[in-house]
Amino acid sequence: MIDFFSQTPLLTALLTLGGLTLIFGAILGFASVKFKVEGDPIVEQIDTLLPQTQCGQCGYPGCRPYAEAIANGDQINKCPPGGQTTINALANLLDVEAPTLDEEHGEESDIKTVAYIREDECIGCTKCIQACPVDAILGAAKQMHTVIAGECTGCDLCVEPCPVDCIDMIPVEPDIADWIWQLPASSAERASELNAANIIATDRTSDRDEAA
């Protein structure tokens, strides 16, 4: 056996390589079956970047369908609630140039809104419940309805079906709990002290201290 190998080096090499090819092929084949990823991972990835407002402004019945459409080659600039941030993230993921938002589908708005039902006007028709894509409205036939503000995505879909027009989209007031620091203003702005509140107290020693 050893003799055979030492006498026919070329054949040995070929056999070894062939054997390895078979083994790894088998392993890869096994792995592709065993660790098969369920669902379409690219659709998942796109879907996680979309804002999940489920408003349908993109022209699809929800964020996931739009994610699927993007995976099939649709434009990535059709989501107004996501705005430019989402477009940039999608462009980054798909490695394409980031376009600007297609205004045909709506405008990006900085102000988040949440639906509010004027409860004494609600006639309990359940139409808004049927329209809400995320089950954010509570109520029963002929009973007053109300929106669970925490679950509302602000998609606007419940406003139109209401026969007595008692749903308002009200802007979410900024709250001290979700206030965040802003990036420092440019020097020019700070010189005019527009943004004085944003400056941490002292970043520098005073002239006098330095002198001392």
Next chain:
Amino acid sequence: MRQTWEMPGGVHPPENKTQSLQYCIGTLPLPERLVIPLDQHTGAPAKLIVSVNDRVLKGQMLAKPSEAVSASVHAPTSGVITAIDDQPVPHPSGMTSRCITLKPDGKDTWSERQKIDNYRDASPAELLEIIRNAGIVGMGGAGFPTAVKLQPRNPIDTLIINATECEPYITADDILIQERPEEIVEGIQILTHILGNPEQVLIGIEDNKPKAFEALEPLLAGTNIELVDFHTRYPSGGEKQLIFILTGKEVPSDGLPADIGIVCQNIGTAHAVFRAVAQGIPLISRITTVVGEALATSRNYELLIGTPISYALQHNGFNESDCARLVMGGPMMGFTLQDPDVPVIKTTNCILAPSHAEAPRQPPAQACIRCGMCAEACPASLLPQQLFWYAQSQNYERLEAHSLFDCIECGACSYVCPSNIPLVQYYRAAKGEIRKLQAEHLKSDRARERFEYQKRRKEKAEAEKAAKREARRKAAEQAKARAASGAETAAPKQAGAADDLIKAAMARAAQRQSKPEEQIERQQRALASAEERVARAQQKLADAEASGTDQQIDQARAGLADTRHRLSEANRKLSELQAAEQSQSITEKINASPKALLEKKIAAITQRMATAEDKIAGTEDPAVKQALRDGLAKQQRKLEEVRQQLAESTDAAPVDKDGAEDAAAQAIARAREKAAAMADMSEEQKLRETVNSLKGRLQKAEQRLADAEQNGSEHIDALRSGAEKLRDKLAEAAAKLEEHS
């Protein structure tokens, strides 16, 4: 002396600590109002338990912890609650938050205090409860609820008391140690007891506080508490930094000190714990350094929580025009206050009112020259310059990869930067943005889940509907098939198959209502009482006619009409119910004897019609008449429905031309139907109908006879006699019709 480790980085800004240490801890007279925010700590805001106009006593709880991580707040003095609303609070945003406004009554009456004389007799759980009820939070700066921090998830071997007070200007801890060292030591011992007596208890103190050191050291003899001093270097007071200096251990990047068996508490917190446990005093005041060149005097005060900062400033000769900006906290980590009237809160360790010379305006930022000084100064060994780039380009992924969240926002990098770049502000903004994105992500995940759940639910409902439809179709098919196969063997069965469906439908309908017998009974009772009422009304009318005025008579008449109407209604309902019941029982009997059914039904119909007509003839009252007619019409409709069902049941039976018996069954069914239909017709119509149908039947019979004669069937005789009989009948009917018309 104990070994200490050298903290990486750090800076040594001018200390500025002597100004405020010239005096002892002072107090101020009661201000006119105290504004106590509900949210003075990390975690959920406290939950109100008082309302406007309540009289409260000193130390009384005003709001309780709303969640696990939350802290209560108490009345700093006795008085009246004058408002509960949104007021400006000390927060970098300058926004408002919910506050309780208390107007002191000047008496400073204590509520009942519960002291524990010997904490060793109390269980840790009891002590924790006291601490929680006293609203104690970390006094160093972040205000994390102390009771939560004292219940670590891991066993603790080291308790570290933070007495470093490394920020310039602040001397609150220093003076507290100098003046009340005994109370502090006892507070530390209570903490040790709660934590199950960890092996080491270390007090970390910078070497720029010799007086505090001297005050504390003699008291520690005979305890296992060790006082450790080390070089003054900012920010040695950072929790992770202090742990490293004292133990050489590093807290994991996204972990807590408890993960390596350490709990860290501020020395001011230890004092608050002592007060709560040994004196029954909740956290209603704190030591605050009031300092700065814009003040005539700089001094430490024990201020009531809720004291307006402007009030404290006025008492120290505040020169507003000289003040560059008002800062809460130290010059490194504090933030600018936009409104001097905001209250002192549990974490207000310093109010800094620097003069313009003391805190000159930040010179404009220049471009980064990549000098690397920031990286050298960073106590967390980060790369501030890189973080700066990524923060500018909002590359959050890279920021997290560069451990942005290990940055303690100490400001050392900004302090050393020769280009005056406000580095920390970039990090704060980036952190905020990342946290916001994370929160949004969580929310969008929830929305996705809910959306998908709804989709699944709708799909399921749709599928169920489809399944039901399918099942119904299959059942009908099966019934047909069964009937078809049954027809070959036995005639009665086939009708049964189809009737099963009807029966099922009837059963369903019956289920929906209450039992018919019950309904009838109820209706009968109603009828009886209606009759009684009519009788009474008649009596009344008679009385009125005998002796009453016209008006009374009219009223009585109207009453009578009304009761009569009700009576007729009741009557109608009852007969309806009875009819329904009868028709149901009839249908149920279809299977048993189809022939008997037909006869019974006809009998029932005619009888009912007769009684109805009798009644109509018998009443004068037009209202009653109308009601009866309505009832009659309804009955007929009901009957027609039953008939329809009957017809359907026979229709549903498959047509098998070859099966003679089946054809016969069909014919019978049709005959039944016609007979039933005739019940409603006028005599003449009925006769004509009979004649027509007889003609048709005769035709068919003759046809069949002819067929049989051709084929030589054994039934010829029977068929012939049948045709014969039909002919007789037809003649009879035709004669009758003649007579009639």
